[in-house]
Amino acid sequence: MTTELAFIAALRALAGTPEARGLMDDAAVLEIGGEKLVLTLDTMVESVHFLPDDPPEDIAWKLVAVNASDVSAKGAEPLGCLYSHALGEESWDESFVAGLAAACAHFRMPLLGGDTVRMPEGAPRSFSLTALGRAHGPVPSRGGAQPGDRVWVSGTIGDSGLGLAALTGRGADGEAAEWLAARYRRPSPDTPLGPALAPWVTAMMDVSDGLLIDGQRMAEASGIAMTMSADSVPLSDAFREIAGDELAARLAAMTAGDDYCLLFTAPPEHTARIRETAAGLGCEVNAIGRISAGTGLSLVHKGVSVPLPDDLGYRH
Amino acid sequence: MTTELAFIAALRALAGTPEARGLMDDAAVLEIGGEKLVLTLDTMVESVHFLPDDPPEDIAWKLVAVNASDVSAKGAEPLGCLYSHALGEESWDESFVAGLAAACAHFRMPLLGGDTVRMPEGAPRSFSLTALGRAHGPVPSRGGAQPGDRVWVSGTIGDSGLGLAALTGRGADGEAAEWLAARYRRPSPDTPLGPALAPWVTAMMDVSDGLLIDGQRMAEASGIAMTMSADSVPLSDAFREIAGDELAARLAAMTAGDDYCLLFTAPPEHTARIRETAAGLGCEVNAIGRISAGTGLSLVHKGVSVPLPDDLGYRH
Structure with missing residues (x-):
């Protein structure tokens, strides 16, 4: 490597x-x-x-x-x-x-x-x-996140990773597993969302290798500190049905990769506009963290600081 | 295939x-x-x-x-x-x-x-x-050659093929062979020539698979007949030194490929302008044939019609 x-x-x-x-x-x-x-x-x-x-x-x-x-x-x-x-x-x-x-x-x-x-x-x-x-507008980089910004993610996280587990016999069967397997096999990023959000974000990238590792990359490129709340990370009903929504399941979701969701940061004053923009396109967006001065990625769960897992996602 | x-x-x-x-x-x-x-x-x-x-x-x-x-x-x-x-x-x-x-x-x-x-x-x-x-100007296709046009080629043909033969032990040694081998290893197309010629040509493509097969493709795409004169095809001194310039050597050059020269067609009234444009860039261009109504590629040598070889170049 x-x-x-x-x-x-x-x-x-x-x-x-x-x-x-x-x-x-x-x-x-x-x-x-x-x-x-x-x-x-x-x-x-x-x-x-x-x-x-x-x-x-x-x-x-x-x-x-x-x-x-x-x-x-x-x-x-x-x-x-x-x-x-x-x-x-x-x-x-x-x-x-x-x-x-x-x-x-x-x-x-x-x-x-x-x-x-x-x-x-x-x-x-x-x-x-x-x-x-x-x-047609600004082209957000990974490196523009500013102290005070909120951290956002589109869609739901971890579906693809659990779908792969189902496909390779390490996971569950049934309707939920099939739905998750389809999310792995045919990722369907909400591509109109990126250009619609671009005017309001300070940094944006897609989540491909894992939410945590991609968040860490954004923090590093921006020269700021990022805190994510594991409990705020959006999970699908199918994911919850199979894996639950406790911290271990959430950490698995946040390190699985292949999500092809958008990870972005924006000042708090754009919150309403961001929600409206996403709703207008039928997309889900959730605020999952904060940017502050400093460096690196840190994690909290229900308000309590938790250590980062050893493996943040797919490294290459 | x-x-x-x-x-x-x-x-x-x-x-x-x-x-x-x-x-x-x-x-x-x-x-x-x-x-x-x-x-x-x-x-x-x-x-x-x-x-x-x-x-x-x-x-x-x-x-x-x-x-x-x-x-x-x-x-x-x-x-x-x-x-x-x-x-x-x-x-x-x-x-x-x-x-x-x-x-x-x-x-x-x-x-x-x-x-x-x-x-x-x-x-x-x-x-x-x-x-x-x-x-900045027109983008010539393969398909624009018109009856009455001249057929042109830039650079010299066959060097790379003979260079490969030298490298693989099927050819000669010495200074000329080394020069040809370098032409094979590091093709150096005169890239400023294409944009400079574009306003004056009716069709243009690069010669990569062999002059004859690429000429046939241009004729087919343009829906016209192309006649090439083997004796007009430009050969380098190094090529002549090793292979001579009789018909057999010329046919080998015209089917070898990897030339990365320009093959183009233009009305006769642009002849002077084409020569001046090339000379201004220190490039060689030679008229090697004619376009007429009809279909297909044909070959003459010293004014006498000769059959096309079975293999016109690299097919893929």
Whole structure:
């Protein structure tokens, strides 16, 4: 893992333009003809980011969804995508394209171009997708949180992690488990929410690796201290039904990742506007913490300070 | 191969927007704030597009060069790139980044963002790069050649193919062979030439798979007939020194690929302007054929019709 961090440091030295945001943010931002173009790239590798027997439709869906989530978190509306396809077995590829078509339609992210390559026999396949979005207003970074801000999250946290557990036989059966498994297989970020919230936030990113680790990253990038209240973290009915809502379950939710919710900060005076904006789009948002002067992430539960778990989420 | 064509046909059905150019062109074109953004994506896979023992600096250079070539052929100036890196052995990755830095500087294509992934143990690695360019004028497609146009090519043809033969022990040794090998390892398309020529051409693309096969693709996309004169095809001194300049050598050059030269068509009245534009940039351009009504590609040598070789270049 140290190797990867060293490598990324070497790349950062290379990415010297302001548009690259020092490769510290989730997306690059380019000004073109007075408009702001947001660009993001994600790669998914067989046996690393998905399993060989995962349904190909779902792999394709997720490839589009994770990039659409990044575009939304930067306050941008999707413009389109380019993707690189590693050819495989014919019917598998057909199913993959069906999933890609469904996701491109759902997220309003038309396919603009790409490349197809043939892998050597037996090699794990990988798929890269570059998504483009256009921001009409400000493009929030991870690094803008200010002392006094509230910390917010959209949607519910932990569904995907519990869904994966259900799929891999480590969790429960039944209707709630199926609902959670679908949340894992086909993440559906509320992509219109990002651009709608962007004018009112000081920092914004999507939660992909875990609420705690992503919160820690936002705190670090902003140079402030963030406190999250575990008891304020929104859980779905299905999550509560299976895992309950005690602290242990909440910590599991906050470190599971694959949520593709928005984590953002905003001054308290924007609270009513933020609630109205989300309600107008049929989305849930919840205030889950505070920003203060200082550094690092800390956690409280029902008003009492609790230690951070050793593992805050997925590190890479 | 049929599978790949069928797959691309399925993708084309998905790419319904005009910006995608039906995935038939080398790049997508997006209008943003009154400017034209050109987007292209290329993936290079170990043991398919490069060999495991190729120098990592050269692999990285080529990844940038082939995309810079596509951007130039669409009349655009480079804006930047995003790329996906498959992590490997530490010193290999460091050398790769050094090559990437050199190429990004050479082609004025700053790194804006990307992704790094860890592959499963022993898996061949793949690298995807998305390049962005901005066109201030027209964005030539493959499909605009008109009867009466001249067919032009920039640079010299066949160097890279002969360089690969030298590297793999199938060719000659010596200074000329080394020069050709460097042309294979570090293709250096004259990227300022594309945007400079764009206002005067009817169709333009880069020669990547072989002059003959790319010429046939341009003829097909334009719905016209193209005739190339083998004896007019420009060969480098090094190429002539090793392979001579008889028809067989010329046919080898015209089917070798990896040239990253510009193939373009223009009305005869622009001949002087095209020569001046190229000379002003220190580039060589040569008229090598004619467009007429009809279909398909045909070949003449010293005024005499010659049959096309069975294999016109690299098909994928």
